[in-house]
Amino acid sequence: MHRRLAWVLAALTVVLAAADLGVTSVYRPLLSEEAVAVHGVPFVSIAVIGCAAMGALIVARWARHPIGWLLCLIGFTSAISLLAEAYSVWVVTADGPGPRSLGGIAGWIASLLGGQLSLAALAIVFLVAPDGHLLSRRWRAAAVVSAVGYGAYAGMLLTLSPSEYNVDDHNLGPVGSLLSVVGLPFIAGGLVVAMVSTVVRLRRSQGEQRQQVRLIAVSAAFIALSFVYLIVVQTINGGHQTWLATLPLYVSYPCLPLLLAIAVLRYRLFELDLIINRAVVLALGTIFAGIGYAGLVLAVAGLVNLGTSGFWVSLLATALVALAFQPLRRWVVRLANRLAYGVRALPYEALSDFSRRLAETPSPVSLLSGVAEAAGRAVSAQSSTAGLQVPGAEWISKSWPRESDGPPEWEVPVGHGDETLGSIGVTMPKGRRLRPVDEQLLRDLADQTALAFRNAAMESELAAHVVALDATTGALAESRRRLVAADDATRQRLESAIARDVLSHLAPIPERLNTLHVAGSGVAAAAELEQLVASTNTALESLRELTHGVFPTQLARSGLSRALRSHLARNGTVAALQVDPAADRRFPAGVEAAVYFCCVEALRAGSSAARIELAIVGEDLVVRVRGVARGGIDVQSIVDRIEAVGGTPHLDDPLQLSVNIPVKIPV
Structure with missing residues (x-):
């Protein structure tokens, strides 16, 4: 109603x-x-x-x-x-x-x-x-x-x-x-x-x-x-x-x-504080300009008996009023601050000046003296101290107006969230204590300081991230160089394997064909021809194996253990292969390829009596190759391939290569 x-x-x-x-x-x-x-x-x-x-x-x-x-x-x-x-x-x-x-x-x-x-x-x-x-x-x-x-x-x-x-x-x-x-x-x-x-x-x-x-x-x-x-x-x-x-x-x-x-x-x-402040300054300035202008115009007009042009009188009066107002400007601004902010005008002027210095100076270390001075002037302290911990630097402390001999009487922490960045302390003159409004003023100052130094901490963190990114970029470049080197090594290895396993069987064929032609027919010729056919088949089989790449077709078809047995039998080594029953099964293709490469690379540089063990320990596939010559294998290539599938290689002394790869074991 x-x-x-x-x-x-x-x-x-x-x-x-x-x-x-x-x-x-x-x-x-x-x-x-x-x-x-x-x-x-x-x-x-x-x-x-x-x-x-x-x-x-x-x-x-x-x-x-x-x-x-x-x-x-x-x-x-x-x-x-x-x-x-x-x-x-x-x-x-x-x-x-x-x-x-x-x-x-x-x-x-x-x-x-x-x-x-x-x-x-x-x-x-x-x-x-x-x-x-x-x-x-x-x-x-x-x-x-x-x-x-x-x-x-x-x-x-x-x-x-x-x-x-x-x-x-x-x-x-x-x-x-x-x-x-x-x-x-x-x-x-x-x-x-x-x-x-x-x-x-x-x-x-x-x-x-x-x-x-x-x-x-x-x-x-x-x-x-x-x-x-x-x-x-x-x-x-x-x-x-x-x-x-x-x-x-x-x-x-x-x-x-x-x-x-x-x-x-x-x-x-x-x-409204700022509006009131500016309105008072404008009002006082207008009143001063009006009174001064009118008084000067009347005075000049009276002295010259109105014989001077009105335009020039007005111009002269305006200039004189503007010059006269400048000495009074500080008093007018101070009065406006008192009317707008009350008895706390001067301390907040100190805070305002400190805020401007925060905006003008990007380095937080150079502002410590300003923090201490602003705190001391804001509460009319005998001395003040500001200390801050910048990430990556030692504790820094500055005092105003001179270095303090002892700890301050009252301190307020400077922090951001749960992180403490430093403190601001003041020592009051004898017989005077901090009022609650002074304590609140120091807390406001601490909040401003914390924001500035939090920005510095973020800048330091960003710089650290940039350094880490540079390191990662360097690692990627190094990895690329290793990949190129590994590719070159693979080509050289393939060339050596062709020369050893294929050309070694094919090179004597022309000479043996000439011998067979001279010998004619007979039992000896038939036996020589049979050996020639066997040598050719061996070369072709080796060539077919090499053209399938580093990993044989049998690895994808039959699994890790059978591919390793075939490799050992084909190369005629006496290296033993011991497979735990739990490990005699199929694993992810990437895991099988990495383990096969690791074993073949270790056997190539190992002794003829090397030994391979496959076992399941917990949830890891554990591979051990004993009898390895440490200086004869490409350790970085093995590390790259094993880590690519989440495994961890260890080249233990004296002659053992161990690999642990997490695998999902079906129940």
Whole structure:
């Protein structure tokens, strides 16, 4: 119910504001100076709509929040006042529809619900903002003063005839004059006291509430400065209300409900420090430039009796003001920091300077002195120390303002996650201890330092990965060279095998054929021919075996143990082959090929009495070749082939090659 009523008031305010613009546009252009400077088009319309809308938003969240209802009241009554004032001016000055008495009544209603009511309501808003409660019971007097002031003002209006009311000519009697004297000063006094209450609340508040009150104080200060500006400009131009004089005040009106709603709803409060800081610097700079420019122009014009060109006077004044502002710039910035950050302005200036140094200096080691200095200056310590452990380097420690003789009195660790990178320690002057806010400040500094040094650690890790990648690249290049060398060795071995096993049988054939031709026929010739055929068959069989490559066809067809027996029988060696029954079965093709190569390579360089053993131990295929000559085998080729199938070769002393290859043993 409360929320619906608030939104209904907001909707009615929009309708009334639109009607006000429509009525005003009938008898004067909306962009004329009278419409903008006197009636406030369109700023006041935006302000009243903003008050009603922001009040409805607050009520939608907290149905009984007094600030929400006060804003709704200000927006709704101000919209009625605007429409009534527009109609009254239309009837009285522009012969609008309706009798003169109706225009007077409209003007009387506009005065009753206009600015005085809004100012009194704003005084109460500032007294209870941001939580809806007074700072203490003593501040009730300020609310009473504002209410009495508006009551006196309304009483003054009641002494006048509504039908004959004229906003520019009040024929007040003794009672009306007395009430007028009481009403306006009381409303102004209540508003001033309400602003004082806001300042007191700002000094006492902390955390999120401080952010809320600070934003409310900004809105109040904006309106107060606009009023001062309006009074000064109107005093200079003879009381004439121009758009230049009223523009800052009219701009501050829409800002007021927006800032109040943000403060009460606590929306993105902690992003306002920088905005407040820059706004104060801009405002002070503008005030200094305006006063200085006006004073110099008047002074120069008076000295030369207006005989100098206006352009050159303006140019000279601008240059002198710019030069004069530079010595004051540091003071202005310091004042802005104090207003934006409170009593912690100077420590946070040290943190800000430290952050800039973090961004400018990539090396964390060179920033240790800056860390120590920032910590010491932030808490006004007698001395401070910063120590950090950079990956791959020794512990580094720096002190400020000079090397410390002993350990610091208070330390805060510098870490990232569960990893401790170092510490920051301070020693306070005698008789002074660290406050909780100082401890929190040092923790913030440690967080910034940890981030910088964590980046350095990541950089070190990346450098280590690059080194490892270079090593891997080198290993791959070395492996490629080994593969090329192995290919060359295989070709040479094949050539030697052809010369030994094939050509050795084929080379004597021409000579033996000539001998057979001379011998003619007979038993001897038949025996020689039979030997010649046997030698040729042996050469062809060896050639067929060699053309199948390193691994014979029998390995893929019959398995490892049978291929090894065939190789031993074909080469006529006496090497024994002992196969465990569990190992006399088929294994993966890669495993069988690797073991066959290992055994053949070891036998080629071994003694004639070498011995081969195949067994299953646990889940490994274990191969042992005894009687191996260590210096005669290609160890790297054996290692490459065995490791390719997940095995581990061992060349044990004195004369034994052992290979363990994990294999899946069926149950």
